[in-house]
Amino acid sequence: MSNLELVLTHYKMPLLGAEWYKRFHGETNVHIVEGDILSSKCDALVSPGNSIGFMDGGLDLLITKKYGWEIQGKLRKRIQETALRELLVGQAVVIETSQTPKYIICAPTMRVPERLTSESVNAYLAMKAILSQAILHPDIRSVAIPGLCTGTGGMSAAMAAHQMFMAYDEVVHGNHPEFYTYQDAKKHHVRLKQPNSHR
Numbered sequence: 001m002s003n004l005e006l007v008l009t010h011y012k013m014p015l016l017g018a019e020w021y022k023r024f025h026g027e028t029n030v031h032i033v034e035g036d037i038l039s040s041k042c043d044a045l046v047s048p049g050n051s052i053g054f055m056d057g058g059l060d061l062l063i064t065k066k067y068g069w070e071i072q073g074k075l076r077k078r079i080q081e082t083a084l085r086e087l088l089v090g091q092a093v094v095i096e097t098s099q100t101p102k103y104i105i106c107a108p109t110m111r112v113p114e115r116l117t118s119e120s121v122n123a124y125l126a127m128k129a130i131l132s133q134a135i136l137h138p139d140i141r142s143v144a145i146p147g148l149c150t151g152t153g154g155m156s157a158a159m160a161a162h163q164m165f166m167a168y169d170e171v172v173h174g175n176h177p178e179f180y181t182y183q184d185a186k187k188h189h190v191r192l193k194q195p196n197s198h199r
Helices: 014-024 058-067 070-080 122-136 157-171 182-192
Strands: 005-010 030-034 044-047 093-096 103-106 142-145
Touching: 005 014, 014 030, 014 157, 044 058, 058 070, 070 093, 103 122, 122 142, 122 157, 157 182
Parallel strands: 005 030, 005 142, 044 103, 044 142
Antiparallel strands: 093 103
């Protein structure tokens, strides 16, 4: 089990806070906070952007206003250096800043800004990427995470919280699903889209 501390942060979204509480209740390393994520004292905060690296909307825009447009420049340079020239949903990179929080974990929740369909598992994929990067980074012991896919993506609070917890349970607790057959994988995929199936 990882010692990583998570601060799930929402801004005037009490329903999201309540849904997080349902799922993460009892997780001593998870804190649910209502407030400005940019004021977090964590080592890192999450930028839930797009695969191309533009940071000119939503929470990303607030991040660039605080840290400067060089953050977008750093991110796009990192993306352009990859073979695919995109940061796919399910991938993440850590960008270092000169302010607090010192690190930004950029994890796209969509390829381009758009409203997601009910078939999306993007919050799950993004959360897995965020946690995996944070655990591997030697200087990151705490991360502030917003509601994934709940802004432009339009995902419901219940669905986002459910998918975020399923990713957390796998990465932090090591409760990885076993796919012995295609049907096992299919059942897991369907469960990701059933917010009432939490523990």
